[in-house]
Amino acid sequence: MAAPDTDPPAPPRRTRNPELHRRAILEAASQAFAERGYHRATLRDIARRAGVTHGSVLRHFGSKESLFLAAVPGTRDIDALAEDTREPLAARIARGYVHRMESADGNDTFVALLRSAADDTGSAAALYVAMQERTDEVYRRLLDEHDLRHRLPFVAALLVGVTFSRYVVRAGALAEMSAEELTADLTASLEALLHGNSGTGDAPAGQGAGDGDG
DSSP, X not given: OOXXXXXXXXXXXXXXXXXXXXXXXXXXXXXXXXXXXXXXXOHHHHHHHHTSOHHHHHHHHXXXXXXXXXXXXXXXXXXXXXXXXXXXXXXXXHHHHXXXXXXXXXXXXXXXXXXXTTTOXXXXXXXXXXXXXXXXXXXXXXXXXXXXXXXXXXXXXXXXXXXIIIIISOOSHHHHSOHHHHHHHHHHHHHXXXXXXXXXXXOOOOOOTTOSOO
């Protein structure tokens, strides 16, 4: 008779070091959300993986939603996007996105959110809006008001579509590209979205801060 399934043993409790605890919780949360999705992942399981108490998770992050947002790589790395001005914004977005997603090998937390959207539309929508608000805070330093209203939503939609095609269903032309091809084509697409001719009748959008030569 087969032995019943049991959870793996919890890691040993960590010493009192708030920053170490925070990093351990974020790492455990990223793994749990990627494996189980937002809806099925629990704070108690995340605490067990991190080797901390359930109360410690709540003290650091307050809620499951706040922990998810902190664990999403895109929201953690967005500040670095704003600080790095060595290349045009479209290239920075594409390079950072592809590097993150390819390194995650399909286990990115945002992929988990897209996978769970069909099962829990309300939570997925709320988290997506919260993620957008977090990234918009940084993009306000890089883009003018016209770009924020008329272009940035399409940038977000493009990245969601690429994520779904290449990393969720893993089918079609995007899934068949090499990482280098994807980066180059995504850069060109983002450049067209951010700096193409305006079709709204407003003045053409200018380049964002840190973008271009002047």
